Amino acid sequence: MSTELTKRRESLMKAESRQKLLAFSSLLVMIIIFSLASPNFATFSNFVGILLSTAVVGILATGVTFIIITGGIDLSIGTVMTFCSVIAGVMITFWGLPVWVGVIGAVLSGMMAGLINGLLISKLRLPAFIATLGMQMIAAGLNLVISGSRPIYFLHEPRFRLIAMGTLFGIPYSVFLFFGLAIVASIVLGRTVFGRYTYSIGSNEEATRLSGINVDRWKIGVYVLGGFFYGVAGVVMASRLNSAQPALGVGYELEAIAAVVIGGASLSGGSGTILGTIIGAFIMSVLTNGLRILSIPQEWQTVVIGSIVILAVYTDIIRRRKD
Amino acid sequence: MILVQQPLVRMENIHKSFPGVKALDNGQLELRAGEVHALVGENGAGKSTLMKILTGIYIPDAGKIYYKGNEVQLTSPRSALDLGISIIHQEFNLVPHLTVAQNIFIGREPRKHRFMLDERKINLQTQELLDTLNIDLDPKAKVMDLAVAAQQMVEIAKAVSYNSEVLVMDEPTAALADNEIEQLFAIIRRLKSKGVGIIYISHRLEELKQISDRISVLRDGAYIDTVETKETDVSKIISMMVGRELYEDFSDEPVQVSGEVVLEVRNMTRKDGRTKDVSFTLHKGEILGFAGLLGAGRTEVARALFGADVLASGEIYLRGERVNISSPADAARFGIGYLSEDRRHLGLALGLDVTSNVGITNYDDFKSRLGWVKSKELKGSVSSLVDVLNIKTPSIDQRVANLSGGNQQKTVIAKWLLRDCDILIFDEPTRGIDVGAKHEIYKLLNDLAAEGKSIIMISSDLPEVLRMSHRVIVMCEGRITGELSRKEASQETIMSYATAH
Secondary structure, eight states: OHHHHHHHHHHHHHHHHHHHHHHHHHHHHHHHHHHHHOTTTSSHHHHHHHHHHHHHHHHHHHHHHHHHHTTOOOSOHHHHHHHHHHHHHIIIIISOOOHHHHHHHHHHHHHHHHHHHHHHHHTSOOOHHHHHHHHHHHHHHHHHHHHTTSOEEOTTOHHHHHHHHOEETTEEHHHHHHHHHHHHHHHHHHHBHHHHHHHHHHHOHHHHHHTTOOHHHHHHHHHHHHHHHHHHHHHHHHHHHTEEOTTOOTTHHHHHHHHHHHTTOOTTSSOOOHHHHHHHHHHHHHHHHHHHHTTOOHHHHHHHHHHHHHHHHHHHHHHHHHO | OOOOOOOSEEEEEEEEEETTEEEEEEEEEEEOTTOEEEEEOOTTSSHHHHHHHHTTSSOOSEEEEEETTEEOOOOSHHHHHHHTEEEEOSSOOOOTTSBHHHHHTTTSOOEETTTEEOHHHHHHHHHHHHHHHTOOOOTTSBGGGSOHHHHHHHHHHHHHHTTOSEEEEESTTTTOOHHHHHHHHHHHHHHHHTTOEEEEEOSOHHHHHHHOSEEEEEETTEEEEEEEGGGOOHHHHHHHHHOSOOOOOOOOSOOOOOSOEEEEEEEEEETTSSSOSEEEEEETTOEEEEEEOTTSSHHHHHHHHTTSSOEEEEEEEETTEEEOOOSHHHHHHTTEEEEOSOIIIIIOOTTSBHHHHHHTTOGGGGBOTTSOBOHHHHHHHHHHHHHHHTOOOSOTTSBGGGSOHHHHHHHHHHHHHHTTOSEEEEESTTTTOOHHHHHHHHHHHHHHHHTTOEEEEEOSOHHHHHHHOSEEEEEETTEEEEEEETTTOOHHHHHHHHTOO
């Protein structure tokens, strides 16, 4: 029995690394094709642009990866992110508080939204889809109410803009922040008890509960962690635009979820990695960037990205069927 | 010295109700250290509920639980585990995406630096544990890749690893082959000698003779009696469990099977190679038994015949005519019904009511031209089937999830009868069904055959195969290795063909 077992395991491991390889190599192929197609693609400044534009979605996607691995979903990502930008704007511009206080306030409000999501889902047993859809709309409304439906500019605080746009070796800080957070998230997911229970809840929640684990508490933790990432993304976003744009937000949740799914996570839970999510986020931003450089109209860019999501998930299904 | 031993666990007067159901009405149990205490009863008798109360999954409405003489409150699985009470669940409670080792140590992982997992230690300790239990498994294998029997062994290893003084085993042998059962019994005997008290739930009464010291019987949520295993026999236990007469059919007279061939399968080979060159015939009014070990390819034959899986080659003839079955919808149109071994997942929509479940294969017959469901007529037909099959349900609007295993099985049967299928494939028709309901299913199979329906019955329960089949086909590793008449078939002949590689 055990030899047969090991064989199956080997083939499975091969399949798993094959998938990562597939995603990564399609990213490389894309980069090569765009480089050949346009001299404007493979330039330092364009690469920096890609990195910068991946940072926000990448941070959001990293946060929601945990949630998706537990078998949950979060539709409030985009508007909660904006909510955090608005809070930063209120604290820094309206109240004149120091930048660091505004940043902490923004991140804490993201975590607070996550906490509410988590409580609704675990304690009141609302489906995650519904709870976070509600949160999406609540946050969207609050953004307009709090800001008076007008953008809040950070004109008095030039240092705020440095968070995203200040550079080291020509690379913006926000890119370092993104990679730093991704590495930490990867360790948390792969090596800690928190990560283990994230997978375990997504794979079989009941079994996890019966093993004596307080599933509710860990689930809430996962949503709070997600909120932390949305808060950071909100700060980066506001800093990049040098303003909190209250009408922004809807649409980001789907981009973030798409990145996670392209990266190989299953919406039914139990599988997914941070590395996969990052590759997924880059596939989307490289594609958007490349198509724009090739002067393909923006409307068509969305069509292409939608097709890529379907294609990515379909190849994953085929791969699983073969095993 | 006083020789009266303090019982390890005593449960007194346990009551538990669920909305609409009284699950336990005076449940009792006394477990001594170092004994194997069997707990028997029909499905719905309250065994699992009593055990879920003992392991902190359910909280009783009333009653007292004493552990080593002290009254305890068990409010969560954790609190029971901390006291030293663990359970091997009947339905696997493993996390499929995690490895064997990660599953065994879930909830109490060895850590480094407070938050980080010590994966090396988890694997090492698991290997040690598996070695002491003599289980041949790779700690790093993902549970989702393991066969059912191997998963069961993981469950056992996990429960043992808590070093509990009380170990509850709910149907631990349901998925195991004979040699694995021996292995399990060896583990049980070792634990017993260490003073562990084991509560052992099983429907296989013969097994209890081998392994248990005492037997407690529950019926309809109430405690009936506890007896010493040595001083009792199987029929006594059954009568305590059932409290009513059983349908018996020991007719040895030759069964009338017409010579008319209804179905012929020639050289069936599946694309995945799990059946090879399978050929057989099925007659009108015949019960054709399919015997073999787990994984012999019996279910695979059924699924391929039913169009659920893909064939590489082979021909299927219905009443002499060659047919092409490429989907379950085709099979149903040709009058072939398949009753899956996993009825909870593949046979029923548990959240829906009886009517919807029975009706699902038949809406074509019960819809108006515009596509409206003629619900009055449908309900009429369903009601009459519920009566004929004696399905015990408060009404046909009851959710199937609330029915007992036997009645769920009958609901699946009703579904195919309504469709008027004349070839029925039963895959493990009585698995997980209690003795009383089992006999009703047997009677039903005989009645269906007598009416001229043709039945393929896949079963791993040899006495069942011998008792029910007019003819027995034995499979091994995807091939048919033997075909036996009712006269030739015996446990010995079947087993010799089933292991004939």
